[in-house]
Amino acid sequence: MENFRLKVFRAVAEQASFRKASESLHLSQPAVSQHIHALEEELGVRLFDRSGARTALTRAGKLLLKYAERSARVLEEARFALAKLDGEISGELRIGASTTVAQYILPRILGAFLKDNPRVTLSVESGNTEEVVALLLRESILLGMIEGPPLSKEVHVEKFLDDRMVLIAPSGHEWAGLNSVPLRSLTEVPLLLRERGSGSRRVVEQALKKAGLPLSQLQIRMELDSTEAIVSGVEAGLGLGFVSEWAIGKALRLGTVISIRTENLEIRRDFTLVRKLGPALEGVGAAFQRFALAQNHVPEALSGSRTRR
Structure with a gap:
């Protein structure tokens, strides 16, 4: 056309x-x-x-x-x-999602999308942000949903949701009840971080460095390959961790973790939809792209999951 x-x-x-x-x-x-x-x-x-x-x-x-x-x-x-006009959209949709998106956001978006388009068949692969972009460049997937902007210049990027990274601690931690803690206090506690190549790791590392606190000054106890693993590690008392606010609603409601405000540190990022540079998507890929980018769909699909600020 x-x-x-x-x-x-x-x-x-x-x-x-x-x-x-x-x-x-x-x-x-x-x-x-x-x-x-x-x-x-x-x-x-x-x-x-x-x-x-x-x-x-x-x-x-x-x-x-x-x-x-x-x-x-x-x-x-x-x-x-x-x-x-002739009926429902149909076809195969191959998507890649970074781990935080795959665990906490994508299932709800896909549920809402498939409700409107039940004849679409799905194939979903997950990994960290760099792995998803690699799948996209190899054309193993049609679309990727990742945390933050990719390092590659060979992809087209569009924001579909905003996010905030929050510091969590076990419910019985000595900082419980404090309104906030000084930034330098982070040097005194063991931390759990995502692995290298993770979009979450990159945005936390950049924010800390910008605030004057490089990772070399912190006690990194463990590097873990998923947000879920960090939440579980914090619940077990292994250390504190930075995770997406979309990921901790259940843990906060159960009282197994607490969120802690750190002075002079606000970590925000975008969840982004990425595709390989080139012609615009068509068919089922374009339909899902529009659905994910529509602000009236995403918050509705995720209502009740986000933590209160």
Whole structure:
């Protein structure tokens, strides 16, 4: 449905490379160049600056990209609406999710999505953020749902939910009842952290470093491969840990852990939806992408899970 020249233009713009765009579109590089040249001739403007290996949008190119993206979204919405006229959306959906998202958020989103689209079949793989991005780049999955921005520049990123990392301690800890503790107090207690490669680990490490407290000054007792393992370790008295606020509602209600406010430390991040750079998704992938990004769906699907602030 989309004007093919605009589709080629968006691919080159997103990847800042004629070569990468040609690979994603399964075209030869000369064919991509011809489509861009024809579009520039048709519009009477230069869309890209090409200096050596660098490809950058001109001012006109940046303006056109906004309209091209808007056009692609409208056409995809039309495709989806037309498909719904003949019945429910169907097809296979391959998703990857980082561990926190997979354990605490994705099941509720998928439950709501499948209620509306029962003919969709699902395949879900989980891992830490870096592992999910690797699956995406290998095209083992169509979409990824991860914690924070990925390190890779080869993916398209959209926020779908905000998050806050909170410090938790066993219910009988000496800090129970305190309104807050000084930041330097963290050097006096054993900590449980996620493994390297985890989005949670990266955002905690960056926030502590920015606050003037690098990991080298802390007592790291254990590195664990899931949020659930950290919560269990804290409950067992092995140490304190930073976890997503979406993950501890049950533990707080049961009274097995407490949350502790640390002075001059606020750790916020985004949960993001990622796909490989290239043409916009179509069919069931596009339907799920829209569903996950719709703010009226996500909070409703997660109501009752988040901790009170």
